Amino acid sequence: MRILVLGGGGREHAIVVKLAESPMADEILVAPGNGGTAAIATNVELDIEDGAAVAAYASEQGVGLVVIGPEGPLVAGVGDAVRAGGIPVFGPGAAGGRLEGSKEFAKDIMRRYDIPTGFSAAFTECEAAMEYLEDVEAPIVVKADGLAAGKGVTVAMDIETARRAIKECFDGRFGDAGSTVLVEEYLAGPECSLLAFTDGDTVIPMAPAQDHKRAFDGDAGPNTGGMGVYSPVPIVTDEEYASMMASMVKTMKGLAADGIDYRGVLYGGFILSEEGPKVLEFNARFGDPETQVVLPRLEGDLVEIMMATAEKRLDEIEIGWRDEWAVSVVLASGGYPDEYEKGKVIAGISDAQAMTDVTVYHAGTKIGDSGDVLTNGGRVLNVTALGCDFAAARDLAYAAVAKITFEDMFYRRDIGAKALKGRSAWEA
Numbered sequence: 001m002r003i004l005v006l007g008g009g010g011r012e013h014a015i016v017v018k019l020a021e022s023p024m025a026d027e028i029l030v031a032p033g034n035g036g037t038a039a040i041a042t043n044v045e046l047d048i049e050d051g052a053a054v055a056a057y058a059s060e061q062g063v064g065l066v067v068i069g070p071e072g073p074l075v076a077g078v079g080d081a082v083r084a085g086g087i088p089v090f091g092p093g094a095a096g097g098r099l100e101g102s103k104e105f106a107k108d109i110m111r112r113y114d115i116p117t118g119f120s121a122a123f124t125e126c127e128a129a130m131e132y133l134e135d136v137e138a139p140i141v142v143k144a145d146g147l148a149a150g151k152g153v154t155v156a157m158d159i160e161t162a163r164r165a166i167k168e169c170f171d172g173r174f175g176d177a178g179s180t181v182l183v184e185e186y187l188a189g190p191e192c193s194l195l196a197f198t199d200g201d202t203v204i205p206m207a208p209a210q211d212h213k214r215a216f217d218g219d220a221g222p223n224t225g226g227m228g229v230y231s232p233v234p235i236v237t238d239e240e241y242a243s244m245m246a247s248m249v250k251t252m253k254g255l256a257a258d259g260i261d262y263r264g265v266l267y268g269g270f271i272l273s274e275e276g277p278k279v280l281e282f283n284a285r286f287g288d289p290e291t292q293v294v295l296p297r298l299e300g301d302l303v304e305i306m307m308a309t310a311e312k313r314l315d316e317i318e319i320g321w322r323d324e325w326a327v328s329v330v331l332a333s334g335g336y337p338d339e340y341e342k343g344k345v346i347a348g349i350s351d352a353q354a355m356t357d358v359t360v361y362h363a364g365t366k367i368g369d370s371g372d373v374l375t376n377g378g379r380v381l382n383v384t385a386l387g388c389d390f391a392a393a394r395d396l397a398y399a400a401v402a403k404i405t406f407e408d409m410f411y412r413r414d415i416g417a418k419a420l421k422g423r424s425a426w427e428a
């Protein structure tokens with residue numbers, strides 16, 4: 001089968017690596033892909049948010065499965081266009097994509113289907129949002145309703161910061177994405193990502209993972225797309241896991257009751273609060289970098305799983321998890337998540353990749369004219385290691401990181417450090 005994967009990050013490289021292991025995958029096309037996918041698949045140029053263009057290309061190329069990686073094409077309804085052309089798609093259409101594309105839509109689902117989350121109120125007028133601030137206390141969270149490339153969330157430690165964040169949204173900093181603004185309860189506690197394959201009826205959880213969103217050690221600095229991750233998450237209790245799963249299942253039941261056909265990944269971002277796990281956000285796709293630790297642990301044929309999801313027969317599938325730990329460290333360009341330079345030559349990838357149980361997933365990379373691997377984004381590489389326990393996986397990941405260099409490279413040196421200390425690390 002010929003498979004088309006949309007996206008070009010570390011998540012998509014991890015998906016392509018896993019798809020390529022399947023005997024069902026004859027050829028994989030990736031749009032736009034990156035320096036890593038170029039080595040194992042064919043990178044193609046395509047406007048991945050143009051549903052008609054993607055559907056036409058997939059049809060011309062005789063593609064048997066389209067896999068949508070990032071949120072942009074999901075929210076733009078690319079899945080609907082491809083499905084209408086009769087090609088199976090892994091990823092929801094625009095209606096399901098709203099779970100990620102509109103934070104108020106997601107909160108409404110949670111309110112109506114009794115899914116634990118923080119309180120929130122949505123506003124389309126600046127003055128009303130400002131008035132609401134008089135009734136709440138800091139810390140409080142201000143969010144642009146729509147997709148804002150991860151920059152639309154402000155955790156305001158004081159009301160003045162919340163006021164500024166609301167004003168920025170209504171002044172157009174995030175365009176249409178900020179024309180509705182949510183003011184939300186600040187939830188304290190460790191975060192945990194739970195991803196699940198779902199065809200709308202069956203929900204098959206993946207192993208939990210924990211991302212590190214802040215740029216610098218000690219959870220300092222600005223929020224990023226994610227600087228490192230590990231799986232499983234030792235601090236999650238059985239009760240918490242059961243509660244997170246119940247929220248995921250209720251969400252899918254709620255979407256189905258609302259007539260929404262959802263096939264792909266449901267990503268629950270949870271806070272393990274003192275009152276139990278609460279949903280911080282839902283995403284309608286695989287997490288990045290969560291995928292880079294979850295898929296290496298997956299025992300199962302990803303093409304088979306994705307086809308079964310796309311064809312609504314996920315109940316036929318059984319999956320397992322390797323009894324190993326996975327840790328992934330993100331290597332980033334100096335300046336990320338703000339301004340950074342591209343085009344730096346990366347050395348040492350093959351030395352790191354040659355280590356047993358290490359995989360170097362490319363994110364923002366490309367192959368230069370001379371054949372060198374060059375930086376081409378903020379998050380450049382994800383170095384993933386598997387180990388018989390958490391400490392072994394972590395030590396191996398950092399040993400592999402030590403082999404890689406590029407100008408202005410930076411990375412967090414404390415991925416998994418809190419988890420090694422246990423729950424008390426979050427109480428300080």
Ligand code: GLY
Binds near residue numbers: 283288289290
């Ligand atoms: N790990 C954060 C995200 O995928 O949105």
